[in-house]
Amino acid sequence: MGSAYCNVVCQLTVTSSCVIFLTKLIKLPRIPNVITILKDYYHHCQSRAGQETATNNLDKLKEVLDGVVTYFDFTLLDHLLYAPEKKQYEVVVKKRVHYVIPGEQSSEDVPLECWCTDDAELPSRIYGVEHLLRLFVVLPGFLSKAKTPLEHCNELHQYIRDFL
Numbered sequence: 323m324g325s326a327y328c329n330v331v332c333q334l335t336v337t338s339s340c341v342i343f344l345t346k347l348i349k350l351p352r353i354p355n356v357i358t359i360l361k362d363y364y365h366h367c368q369s370r371a372g373q374e375t376a377t378n379n380l381d382k383l384k385e386v387l388d389g390v391v392t393y394f395d396f397t398l399l400d401h402l403l404y405a406p407e408k409k410q411y412e413v414v415v416k417k418r419v420h421y422v423i424p425g426e427q428s429s430e431d432v433p434l435e436c437w438c439t440d441d442a443e444l445p446s447r448i449y450g451v452e453h454l455l456r457l458f459v460v461l462p463g464f465l466s467k468a469k470t471p472l473e474h475c476n477e478l479h480q481y482i483r484d485f486l
Contacts, residue, residue: 330455330458330486333452333455334452334455334456334459337452338404341404341406341407342404342405342406345406347406347407347410348407348449348450348452348453350410350414350448350449351414351447351448351449352448352449352450352451352452353450354450354451355446355447355448355449355450356391356394356445356446356447356449356450356451356453356454357391357444357446357447359450359451359454360387360390360391363387363485364380364383364384364387367379367380367383368380382477382481383481386478386481386482389478390454390457391446393457393461393464394445394446394449394453394454394457395444395445395446397457397460397464398411398415398445398449398453399411399445401460402453402456402457402460403453411445414448415443415445415448458482458486461478461482462475465478
């Protein structure tokens with residue numbers, strides 16, 4: 323295993339120990355946040371890509387990164403936060419976000435996705451790399467439960483490995 327993997331494991335271990343045992347919470351909002359980190363990575367890939375193959379690969383990369391953001395926003399509370407962080411979440415995120423789930427509370431025609439009344443208050447705009455790394459740890463389990471085809475999992479794994 324490479325040094326990048328060891329650095330990620332080390333960072334996650336230190337962070338979890340600080341939060342769980344010392345109740346030292348990560349200051350929010352994080353700079354850079356998840357959206358900024360992923361956009362910066364996209365622009366980095368865009369700048370090093372060749373013209374002919376770039377469009378298709380960048381389209382796939384954008385789709386993967388959009389999926390990461392969606393998973394992040396919807397799994398943060400239940401799967402990515404340690405117990406001491408959940409109170410912080412209530413104060414920082416939950417009270418300031420109003421979700422409208424298509425078909426439930428809206429009489430408007432809403433596309434098949436979840437809308438937030440203020441994108442600035444989405445978890446991906448408040449949390450940073452520490453929580454993004456936690457998502458990458460649990461993502462394989464989510465994909466397995468979703469019965470994601472192996473081909474798609476392998477492709478996603480390559481994108482995430484390149485990102486890390």
